[in-house]
Amino acid sequence: MTATVSGHRGLDxxxxxxxxxxxxxxxxxDEPEPEPGPTRLGGLEREGPIGLPGLSEPAVVRHYTRLSRRNYSIDAGMYPLGSCTMKYNPRLNERMxxxxxFADLHPLQPExxxxxxxxxxxxxGRWxxxxxxxPAVALSPAAxxxxxxxxxxxxxxxxxxRGELDTRRVVLVAESAHGTNPATAAACGFKVEAVPADARGRMDRAAFRARVGADVAAVMLTNPNTCGLFESDAPELARALHDxxxxxxxxxxxxxxxxxxxxxxxxxxxxxHINLHKTFSTPHGGGGPGAGPTVLSAALAPFAPLPVLWQEEAGWRLIETMDxxxxxxxxxxxxxxGFHGQFGVFVRALAYLLAMGRDGLRQASGDAVLNANYILAGLSDVxxxxxxxxxxxxxxxxDRFLKDTGITTLDFAKAMIDEGFHPMTMYFPLVVHGALLIEPTETESRATLDQFIAVMRDLALRARAGDQxxxxxxxxxxxxxxxxxxxxARHPVLRWAPPPSSGASSDESSFRTAPLSSNP
Amino acid sequence: MRYLPHGPADRAHMLETLGEPSIEALYRDVPAAVLQAAAFPDLPDHQGERAVEAHLAALAARNRPAGAGPCFLGAGAMRHHIPAVVDALVQRGEFMTAYTPYQPEISQGTLQALFEFQTQVALITGMEVANASMYDGASACAEAGLMAQRVTRRARVLVSGGVHPRYAATTVTLADGAHEAVEVLAPDPLGIEDLIGRVNHETACVIVQTPDVFGRLRDLTALAAACHDEGALLVAVVTEPLALGLVRPPGAMGADIVVAEGQGLAGPPSFGGPGVGLFATRAALMRQMPGRLVGQTVDEDGRRGFVLTLSTREQHIRREKATSNICTNAGLVALALSIHLALLGEEGFTRLARTNHALAVDLATRLARLPGVRVLPQAFFNEFALLLPVPAGPVVETLADRGVLAGVPGERLWPDYPELAEVLLVAVTETTPPADIEALVDGLKEALS
Incomplete structure (x- = not known):
């Protein structure tokens, strides 16, 4: 790579x-200075500068435009991240x-x-x-x-x-589950027990049935599971647990x-829960905001969190109190x-649902499954x-196909980057070794899938050929x-601090050097 | 179906490649009874863009936008002027449609922006480190309580009566899994509660808000010292971070964790969400922080770059032993806040804060002249509680009919405390023109006469 004086390399x-x-x-x-006048700060004025940098408007626009070009995005290319559902984000959602x-509504306006x-x-909620x-949905979960x-x-x-909280302490979690499942169950005070997968990649029916009992509060089951397989026994297992x-x-x-x-x-x-930012096309935004409305059965509906949306003769109301x-x-x-959930995300998701409709949603899920199978078939021999x-x-x-090549799933993923594709989900689920989990979604065209398959085949052959x-x-x-x-991770630097030579304030330098309080 | 790229020939070709007769055949692992049961008779079929727009525009038209007339609502959701640049930049597809930056080589844009965000949050709160954001202020507050419990290995969390009641309720709810030791003090409109006297060797943390929900600026210095004497942490909540452009930040008063709601500086209130939770703490506690963290490092060529780091705290590694079950944050809202702060800079941020305060002082002075009306806090930033001679709820409803959103009545936030029925929370920002201030003063005068 030729070095440049600027450090830039063409468009990079x-x-x-x-x-x-x-x-x-x-x-x-340009904010005008207010007229001098009395203050009522009770002697709590800030002392000393904050340290925020000063930039003109064009400098800010250029800064973030340049940063943006260092991101992969669904607008620019395929994001085959398994279990992340990176589909196209319609712009109509944003306009709506x-x-x-919608946008300029305060959450505490009169109803x-x-x-x-x-x-x-x-x-x-009806959709x-x-x-x-x-029958019911709690809209407020933020993700x-x-x-x-x-x-x-x-x-x-x-x-x-039911008086069973003290006896039902266990939540069963599939071995292939997302990490959030056990973390959530633990955060709710339950004891987590993993249920193994069988040779078909499904929850082991016998192990599950053997474990069902009076001490089990719930099972957390992803369906299709994180191996991309439908848990065909789900209705039967649910009946057993319900019984x-x-x-x-x-x-x-x-x-x-x-x-x-x-x-x-x-x-x-x-x-x-339903990830509106996956299934219903609202943007991931580089890590949020998402929304996770949670549908509930009749038995669970009464326990949905506040606020509860309620229809009365005078119109819609939000029930905000226990009483x-x-x-x-x-x-x-x-x-x-704090308020009623991710309303801005709700509007986007509803715009998508209205645009797709019953027939479009059915076609979308079918195309998503078709695309995944097309990739499975296109890559199974390599x-x-x-x-x-x-x-x-x-x-x-x-990663069996990488056996004895000295190349890992991670290496393989990084090579995909040079080919212009975002890597798939790696090393998840944990039930197979060196997992590569590929979810194309329905919004990738056949041409893109063909190119993706060609790239993956070529990389696999090069790996087998020993191009370590x-x-x-x-x-x-x-x-x-x-x-x-x-x-x-070993020497975390989580914020910028002025270089010592530039006359750092004592506050800044203490961040780097001072022994930071032994309390507590 | 404009979002779907396949034509009939594509599907036919792909099915032929697979040797499958139909898409339905790919669902053969689903029990037939399950497939047959799925009917959606009440759902409409797909619609074009104009039809969707008309449908949603009709719903939007049934709302009264806050900016359609005078608006003095605050209490955790603020209306500030958001420069055009902010929305233009966050709508760049490279930011908006990117995933969480797990592949740092092709995510430096998001990662560097979040590193800058973490630095800005640390600077304005007066803390040493900050994370890459939380869902919102309320959940950040709850996570601070949980973090204090982890750090101190104590169960008791004391929540001041000056904390936004919705934040307190969220904290109680989220702490309810493993601990049931959150004590929420009664609302404290007069700023007279004794927090120091309640701190003891069992206290994990005290959660206190400044400016508090009644608008009162609180000096946390003595409380911080009392907490530290007992080995407890002090958590400070800020629902209006613009205040930090003018008033002493919690970090300078001894707070160990500062959490805030950043929505007002990031974008419109959007009926309460999405917001963005800010979370800052001392460097010594960084490994106990919840949420994602961006750290600086170098690549193989020695060039500076940024990565998600310390992820051994997180659920995808630690599973049931994680510090929190949180997976996403509020990336795009954090970016919007960061861009706004970049535009403001030191000069703009502090001046905007002075503008807000000057307007609030002016408004408070005028309202205090109305017969029977008291401004409760002596010291405030851009929001304060009024005590009216009559219940505030009906006054707010009456003024709303005349086009004035007068503020948040006590009954809305504290329905269980009838003694706060006469409280009205009033906020003012740079978006409030002088004529709107006149409208509120005149409207209240009339409503109270």
């Missing part, structure tokens, strides 16, 4: 930190969420001034209930993990009411395979957010498929080569 532009672009006294906003009648917004929440067959928490807390509340007095929490992370074709209620689910809920026969387990097809919306491979050095050196064409994650 290096960009310093905001703090290194500081021009003291400059601001990107920005209507002043008579926000009836349209409450109607949006009700309409989204989610219809698509899953469950999938909070949706899991919502479901398990509702289950806990139901058990408490024994337990509940079924269905993890909705992989709902994209089922929408418009299979309802959670028919799989025996009592609760399931108000009890007066309506409800027993909320508490509340999960990569090692963990299970025979058909798969659902994602295809799972393991090239894989270890990948990526070479990205804005950065492999980053030293060990150093990052």
């Amino acid at each position: 532009l290096e960009e310093p930190l905001l703090f290194e672009l500081d021009t003291p006294g400059v601001s990107g906003i 969420a920005r209507l002043p009648g 008579k001034t926000v009836q349209g917004a409450l109607a949006v929440m009700a309409e989204l 989610l209930c219809a698509l899953t067959g469950l 999938g993990a909070q949706g899991e928490l919502c479901g398990l807390r509702a289950i806990r509340a139901a058990l408490r009411e 024994a007095g337990g509940f079924v929490y269905m993890d909705g992370a992989n709902l994209n395979a089922l929408v418009g074709r299979v309802r959670a209620v028919d799989l025996g689910a009592d609760a399931m 108000g809920a009890r007066a309506r026969g409800l027993s909320p387990f508490g509340r999960l957010s 990569l090692s498929a963990s299970y025979p097809g058909p798969c659902m919306h994602e295809a799972l491979f393991d 050095a090239a894989f270890k050196a990948a990526p070479r064409l990205a804005p950065r080569r492999r980053l030293d994650e060990t150093q990052a």
